[in-house]
Amino acid sequence: MKTEITTNRLFLRQLDNSDLQDIYRQFSDYDKxxxxxxxxxxIEEAQDIFNHYQHKNGDKDTQKKL
Known part of the structure; x- marks a missing residue:
């Protein structure tokens, strides 16, 4: 079940597969x-971050990295 929360200034939604490249772009940029x-x-570590937030309780191995 997808959950979305929308206000005048905010839109929250669950991650989906199309977000992986954005996560990678954010966390692979040295200046950021x-x-x-x-x-x-x-990109493999970005996949781990993505997987962590996709699972309700997270992946225990990923939690150590985060």
Whole structure:
């Protein structure tokens, strides 16, 4: 079941497969990641982040990375 929350200033929805490239673009850019504790990620690590947020309780291995 997809859940969406919409207000005048906000639209929230669950992640879907089309979001993977956006996650990768966000977390692989050095300038955006320079304040994170981890270095920029690979596409495989972006997939792990995506999988973590797709599962209600997250993946225990991914939780260690996040």
């Amino acid at each position: 990641c320079r304040f994170f504790s981890d270095p920029p990620c690979t």
